[in-house]
Amino acid sequence: MPSKISGLPTSEPLAPPKGSNTGGVAADRTPTDSPAASSTAQTGDHVTLTTSARSLQKLSDAIAQTPVVNAAKVSSIKEAVNSGSYSIDASRIAGKMLQAERGLK
Numbered sequence: 001m002p003s004k005i006s007g008l009p010t011s012e013p014l015a016p017p018k019g020s021n022t023g024g025v026a027a028d029r030t031p032t033d034s035p036a037a038s039s040t041a042q043t044g045d046h047v048t049l050t051t052s053a054r055s056l057q058k059l060s061d062a063i064a065q066t067p068v069v070n071a072a073k074v075s076s077i078k079e080a081v082n083s084g085s086y087s088i089d090a091s092r093i094a095g096k097m098l099q100a101e102r103g104l105k
Helices: 035-043 051-065 071-083 090-104
Strands: none
Touching: none
């Protein structure tokens, strides 16, 4: 089962191949330039991801699709503010601010 790894550009390699003396610059070669290149192309690479890695990928995809803002909650607060029924409890806000301040220490 192929899995994607997001966040990495695919246009250029992350590191030069071992034994490469190009200084990080990829040389333009065709697969027929060397016999080793043609045999490597025929064998192919195989990557196996663990169950944990697959689970993390699924979680990452789910988080990426989740909206940052709870639109229903924002809408209900807007309606309450516009109708004048939204009340602010100053002592509750102050208590939460003090609780957050204590958590920083």
